[in-house]
Amino acid sequence: GEDVEQSLFLSVREGDSSVINCTYTDSSSTYLYWYKQEPGAGLQLLTYIFSNMDMKQDQRLTVLLNKKDKHLSLRIADTQTGDSAIYFCAESISGANNLFFGTGTRLTVIP
Amino acid sequence: DAGVIQSPRHEVTEMGQEVTLRCKPISGHDYLFWYRQTMMRGLELLIYFNNNVPIDDSGMPEDRFSAKMPNASFSTLKIQPSEPRDSAVYFCASSPRRRLNTEAFFGQGTRLTVV
Numbered sequence: 583g584e585d586v587e588q589s590l591f592l593s594v595r596e597g598d599s600s601v602i603n604c605t606y607t608d609s610s611s612t613y614l615y616w617y618k619q620e621p622g623a624g625l626q627l628l629t630y631i632f633s634n635m636d637m638k639q640d641q642r643l644t645v646l647l648n649k650k651d652k653h654l655s656l657r658i659a660d661t662q663t664g665d666s667a668i669y670f671c672a673e674s675i676s677g678a679n680n681l682f683f684g685t686g687t688r689l690t691v692i693p
Numbered sequence: 694d695a696g697v698i699q700s701p702r703h704e705v706t707e708m709g710q711e712v713t714l715r716c717k718p719i720s721g722h723d724y725l726f727w728y729r730q731t732m733m734r735g736l737e738l739l740i741y742f743n744n745n746v747p748i749d750d751s752g753m754p755e756d757r758f759s760a761k762m763p764n765a766s767f768s769t770l771k772i773q774p775s776e777p778r779d780s781a782v783y784f785c786a787s788s789p790r791r792r793l794n795t796e797a798f799f800g801q802g803t804r805l806t807v808v
């Protein structure tokens with residue numbers, strides 16, 4: 583079955599880089615996503631990567647995908663206090679119409 | 694488009710009462726999802742619809758929960774009777790028809806408190 587795992591908490595100092603990790607079990611993933619949830623708000627898509635890519639960069643965000651190890655990471659460079667939020671990884675699977683979400687990682691940025 | 698719209702944003706009700714949560718998906722999206730978020734269980738998929746038809750309701754916790762989608766622009770999630778353990782944030786999301794990329798767009802959520 584589909585199992586997406588993340589660590590629950592991460593704290594970093596402002597200006598440092600943050601790396602949020604995610605592992606998944608289904609090898610038929612087609613797209614993998616990172617969503618951000620700010621306090622009191624819904625989930626917003628940050629970025630996504632197609633499963634045949636191994637890296638995608640978008641300004642301060644870098645997504646790395648190791649398909650062999652089924653490992654996905656999100657690196658945020660120069661982390662700001664406004665980056666404090668819960669970050670969810672999710673996967674879509676060939677033949678399925680819904681996304682499978684991880685538990686979310688709560689990122690706290692210390693000024 | 695205004696995005697996925699949910700109402701109410703907050704709901705406080707007494708145990709045993711009926712609760713109805715509402716969702717308006719993004720126009721043109723073929724899929725609609727209901728999720729529940731709690732501290733203990735994270736984000737759980739309750740049910741999803743394709744073209745107004747329920748496809749997978751295996752995440753609905755009990756018979757007290759029901760969901761309908763009478764047309765392409767409206768869905769409801771009903772809890773009757775409500776219990777304190779139903780307290781959570783309920784999200785609605787919609788997604789366009791795509792073969793491989795199933796990006797979902799989320800509403801702001803309804804925070805339900807059952808006392």
